[in-house]
Amino acid sequence: MTARRKTVASLLLALIGALAGCTSYFEIPIETPISPKLDISAFQRVLVAGFIAGGNDEVDGNLETVRLLRSQLRTKGNLRVIDAEALPLAEIAAQQTTDDAASATTAPPASPAETAADHPALPPIKEEKDLEAYEKVFSNVEYWKKIGEEHQNPLIVTGTVLFTSHERAGFVQREQEVYDSFGRRRVVPVRAYENRKGYILRPQFVFIDGRTGQTLHQETFREEILYSENTSTPALSSFFELMDRLLPTFLNTLSAQKIKGTRVLLK
Amino acid sequence: MSARATAAVLLLSLMTAGPAWADRRGDAKQQVEFGIQVAQRGLWREAIYRWERATQIDPSYAAAYNNLAVAYEHEGQLDKARAAYEKALEFEPNNTLIKQNFDLFKEINDRTKKDGR
Numbered sequence: 001m002t003a004r005r006k007t008v009a010s011l012l013l014a015l016i017g018a019l020a021g022c023t024s025y026f027e028i029p030i031e032t033p034i035s036p037k038l039d040i041s042a043f044q045r046v047l048v049a050g051f052i053a054g055g056n057d058e059v060d061g062n063l064e065t066v067r068l069l070r071s072q073l074r075t076k077g078n079l080r081v082i083d084a085e086a087l088p089l090a091e092i093a094a095q096q097t098t099d100d101a102a103s104a105t106t107a108p109p110a111s112p113a114e115t116a117a118d119h120p121a122l123p124p125i126k127e128e129k130d131l132e133a134y135e136k137v138f139s140n141v142e143y144w145k146k147i148g149e150e151h152q153n154p155l156i157v158t159g160t161v162l163f164t165s166h167e168r169a170g171f172v173q174r175e176q177e178v179y180d181s182f183g184r185r186r187v188v189p190v191r192a193y194e195n196r197k198g199y200i201l202r203p204q205f206v207f208i209d210g211r212t213g214q215t216l217h218q219e220t221f222r223e224e225i226l227y228s229e230n231t232s233t234p235a236l237s238s239f240f241e242l243m244d245r246l247l248p249t250f251l252n253t254l255s256a257q258k259i260k261g262t263r264v265l266l267k
Numbered sequence: 268m269s270a271r272a273t274a275a276v277l278l279l280s281l282m283t284a285g286p287a288w289a290d291r292r293g294d295a296k297q298q299v300e301f302g303i304q305v306a307q308r309g310l311w312r313e314a315i316y317r318w319e320r321a322t323q324i325d326p327s328y329a330a331a332y333n334n335l336a337v338a339y340e341h342e343g344q345l346d347k348a349r350a351a352y353e354k355a356l357e358f359e360p361n362n363t364l365i366k367q368n369f370d371l372f373k374e375i376n377d378r379t380k381k382d383g384r
Contacts, residue, residue: 266330
């Protein structure tokens with residue numbers, strides 16, 4: 001090594017040393033423990049009963065949600081997950097409405113205008129407002145108490161799942177390669193107006209005490225995904241992608257979670 | 268007291284306050300640096316002790332409050348973490364690193380408080 005190189009090397013080392021000495025912050029990984037939202041100490045078992053689902057015909061929102069939540073609770077929850085047939089909850093809700101309407105016709109009506117005609121067959125579930133008529137099933141305490149008795153008084157997880165197609169036009173920013181007159185490549189952000197299509201997932205999770213049939217807690221979510229019009233993404237894969245986003249919050253209702261992150265420590 | 272005497276007293280107090288403040292900050296900084304070393308080895312409780320000491324020695328040391336907030340977050344003491352971040356920003360409101368930590372903290376904290384979105 002020549003004397004000049006030695007000088008340069010020692011200067012570089014000194015510079016690195018000085019920089020290290022000046023470092024006044026340090027990144028550090030942390031895990032924040034989050035306590036569960038719901039006290040489930042009274043339960044040993046959980047029954048993911050079934051969901052009132054609708055919106056998209058390509059995905060069976062009831063079966064897919066039941067399967068997904070059961071598998072997540074098996075691996076990440078503390079309760080024993082009950083294996084049972086998923087309840088066809090939309091049909092059950094429709095049946096209960098019909099039964100209520102029938103009993104309303106035999107009993108004297110509360111007002112002259114109230115007849116069975118006020119309870120037509122429930123509408124197919126295409127959008128959020130269609131769900132309202134079905135949601136009465138969650139407040140049917142006797143029904144859930146009976147389900148609870150059949151499965152040794154578990155915590156019951158049920159709710160609604162609306163998965164709908166969605167389109168929206170708007171400005172999108174993307175990166176584009178450009179070459180200047182010298183043939184040099186550059187990547188520049190380009191804004192373009194385009195049609196995008198995707199899906200919206202709106203699940204509502206209802207937690208019911210299997211011993212009493214009473215609702216303990218409920219949570220509503222909304223997740224959306226949009227793709228370029230040329231992209232062809234299967235509905236089921238989008239369904240799981242959207243579900244994946246809200247699963248940590250769902251799981252945090254029942255069990256403590258640790259959220260990994262990075263923070264900066266300062267000198 | 269004459270104006271000259273008042274000025275002399277003021278000057279004297281300024282001259283003595285500077286070194287005293289520097290001493291306090293120096294002592295607090297030692298605690299903060301040791302806290303960082305132990306936190307990097309996973310000894311968060313010891314780090315909390317050191318950073319609490321630092322804030323007692325120098326109650327205006329923003330870095331010590333920031334670190335304390337991070338440690339409280341790691342221990343799941345979210346109310347204490349929020350208070351410590353707020354204190355850190357009270358002393359250094361334009362510190363982007365503290366702001367960034369606080370924003371990340373709020374994201375988690377909001378998730379625990381909201382019932383879905």
